[in-house]
Amino acid sequence: MSLWAIGAVKSLLVLVFVLQLSAFLLWIERKGSALIQNRIGANRANIFGVVPFNLGFLNTLVADPIKMFTKEDFIPAGCDRFLHALAPFMALFPALITFAAIPFGDSIVLGGETVELRVVDLDVGLLYILAMVSMGVYGAVIAGWASNNRWALLGSIRGSAQMISYELAMGLALVSVVLSYGTLDMQDMVHAQGRTVLGFLPAWGVFFQPVAFIIIFVAGMAESKRVPFDIPEAESELIAGYFTEYSGGKQASFMLADFAEVVVVAGLVTTLFFGGWQFPWLAADGFHLPLMGTIEVSALVVTLLQLMAFSLKVLFFCWLQILVRWTVPRFRYDQLMDLGWKGMLPIALANVVFTAALILARGEGS
Amino acid sequence: MSPLIFYPVAAAAVLSALAVVTARSPVRSAMALVATLVSLAACFAMLQAHLVAALQIIVYAGAVMVLFLFVIMLLNLQDDPPETGRAGLRFGAGGVAVVLAGGFAKVLWEHSAGDGAVLAESFGTTKVVARSLFSDYLVPFELTSVLLLVAVVGAVVLARRDDAPGQD
Numbered sequence: 033m034s035l036w037a038i039g040a041v042k043s044l045l046v047l048v049f050v051l052q053l054s055a056f057l058l059w060i061e062r063k064g065s066a067l068i069q070n071r072i073g074a075n076r077a078n079i080f081g082v083v084p085f086n087l088g089f090l091n092t093l094v095a096d097p098i099k100m101f102t103k104e105d106f107i108p109a110g111c112d113r114f115l116h117a118l119a120p121f122m123a124l125f126p127a128l129i130t131f132a133a134i135p136f137g138d139s140i141v142l143g144g145e146t147v148e149l150r151v152v153d154l155d156v157g158l159l160y161i162l163a164m165v166s167m168g169v170y171g172a173v174i175a176g177w178a179s180n181n182r183w184a185l186l187g188s189i190r191g192s193a194q195m196i197s198y199e200l201a202m203g204l205a206l207v208s209v210v211l212s213y214g215t216l217d218m219q220d221m222v223h224a225q226g227r228t229v230l231g232f233l234p235a236w237g238v239f240f241q242p243v244a245f246i247i248i249f250v251a252g253m254a255e256s257k258r259v260p261f262d263i264p265e266a267e268s269e270l271i272a273g274y275f276t277e278y279s280g281g282k283q284a285s286f287m288l289a290d291f292a293e294v295v296v297v298a299g300l301v302t303t304l305f306f307g308g309w310q311f312p313w314l315a316a317d318g319f320h321l322p323l324m325g326t327i328e329v330s331a332l333v334v335t336l337l338q339l340m341a342f343s344l345k346v347l348f349f350c351w352l353q354i355l356v357r358w359t360v361p362r363f364r365y366d367q368l369m370d371l372g373w374k375g376m377l378p379i380a381l382a383n384v385v386f387t388a389a390l391i392l393a394r395g396e397g398s
Numbered sequence: 399m400s401p402l403i404f405y406p407v408a409a410a411a412v413l414s415a416l417a418v419v420t421a422r423s424p425v426r427s428a429m430a431l432v433a434t435l436v437s438l439a440a441c442f443a444m445l446q447a448h449l450v451a452a453l454q455i456i457v458y459a460g461a462v463m464v465l466f467l468f469v470i471m472l473l474n475l476q477d478d479p480p481e482t483g484r485a486g487l488r489f490g491a492g493g494v495a496v497v498l499a500g501g502f503a504k505v506l507w508e509h510s511a512g513d514g515a516v517l518a519e520s521f522g523t524t525k526v527v528a529r530s531l532f533s534d535y536l537v538p539f540e541l542t543s544v545l546l547l548v549a550v551v552g553a554v555v556l557a558r559r560d561d562a563p564g565q566d
Contacts, residue, residue: 112423112425112426114426115425115426115429154448155448155449155522155523155524156448156449156452156524159449159452159453159456160448160452162452162456162460163452163455163456163459163460164455166455166456166459166460166461166464167436167455167459167460169460169464170429170432170464170467173464173467173468173471174425174429174467177425177467177471178425185471188471189468189471189472192464192467192468192471193468195464196461196464196465196468199460199461216524
């Protein structure tokens with residue numbers, strides 16, 4: 033019974049984390065884009081004008097969802113009503129459950145029981161994430177097809193081609209990551225990054241697999257269909273691409289799914305390449321600082337520091353994606369395909385061969 | 399295996415498989431097939447075969463079916479008209495279905511609940527599956543890879559534009 037309860041609490045925690053962060057990112061994006069473009073940004077939020085200061089973030093956290101979900105839910109004539117209604121869920125659901133395999137802390141002892149701080153203890157964690165990412169395609173594809181709109185259909189065909197292409201590069205880059213960690217279990221990967229190399233440098237994956245990091249980060253951004261990879265919704269060509277015919281709550285679901293994918297990519301990159309929940313030089317019993325000796329820290333503080341480290345890293349990579357979105361212009365379709373097939377795929381393949389050769393030469397495999 | 403999860407998932411697999419056959423619209427049919435594959439993956443996961451479940455979703459539900467959908471949309475396939483005539487075909491298909499159902503019933507009858515064995519702790523983990531794949535089943539595995547390679551080369555040859563010599 034307690035196992036079920038712990039599982040339920042963990043699932044809820046992660047779901048709320050992803051949902052809240054996704055909503056919060058909308059505000060960060062508005063303010064961030066304003067900052068980048070030398071504007072002020074969303075600045076009119078108050079409750080009947082009685083609050084003495086500006087409630088900027090409430091605008092997107094409270095006012096926007098209320099506005100979205102009370103709008104008319106328009107269903108275009110001649111569309112496939114069932115699939116049209118299903119598509120937003122197919123977009124949102126995989127994005128929300130992907131985070132289940134990402135560990136957000138070390139195992140803790142709670143009332144005599146060891147609790148792993150992740151939703152599922154999955155031996156094939158990385159494959160699970162890849163599987164869920166590949167399921168995310170359907171939302172966009174079906175949305176465009178079911179809308180009975182040419183622009184939407186064009187958007188979804190572009191979307192499926194783009195996501196298939198970038199999944200390949202991402203999968204190959206993940207192969208080299210798996211080769212160097214020797215496991216598919218995300219928690220084991222994070223544990224492996226707890227060491228230090230050369231006495232001071234945290235053994236984060238990015239120092240061993242820099243090429244794979246860049247490829248996975250770029251491919252992840254392409255999977256989340258945001259600028260510069262927003263070909264499927266390119267608003268200057270296709271109105272709004274695959275979700276042209278959506279309004280109200282359904283359109284909000286697509287937006288939320290996009291932001292949830294941003295959070296997932298940030299979580300994936302953090303876990304694979306930046307030590308996950310590892311706080312630099314922090315072990316289970318305290319800090320092991322280079323040159324300065326050991327500082328003892330209680331277990332509770334260690335856990336809190338790990339949770340904080342994970343959240344901050346995820347937040348950083350979310351911010352980095354928003355920064356890229358508002359800095360780089362959109363690719364043309366052929367440029368996008370060239371980058372995927374002629375740029376990233378060969379590099380990822382070469383990286384796999386190089387990593388495998390290195391492991392073989394050092395005699396680590398067996 | 400918890401029956402509370404198994405029966406809904408199994409029912410979803412069967413119903414969506416039925417929908418694959420009965421749906422008139424090719425896209426709906428393809429989406430029902432995706433639902434079948436995902437339900438089957440859930441069944442695999444409940445049997446401790448996590449690796450097979452993940453691969454099922456990545457390869458079939460995630461890659462193969464997306465290509466199916468892509469082709470259906472690109473060719474703009476119309477809805478199937480209702481079947482007409484061909485009584486002989488119907489009887490033939492019905493006969494095959496009856497034989498198949500009989501076979502399933504026989505297997506179910508002979509292996510009803512009870513003759514289960516305890517699984518090893520490591521069953522279905524990546525390491526165990528990979529070990530048997532690369533030792534006991536190495537030859538079939540490699541032959542399959544060659545088959546896939548042949549298919550890839552064939553696809554490239556078929557899709558290549560027939561440029562006149564001298565051009566490009």
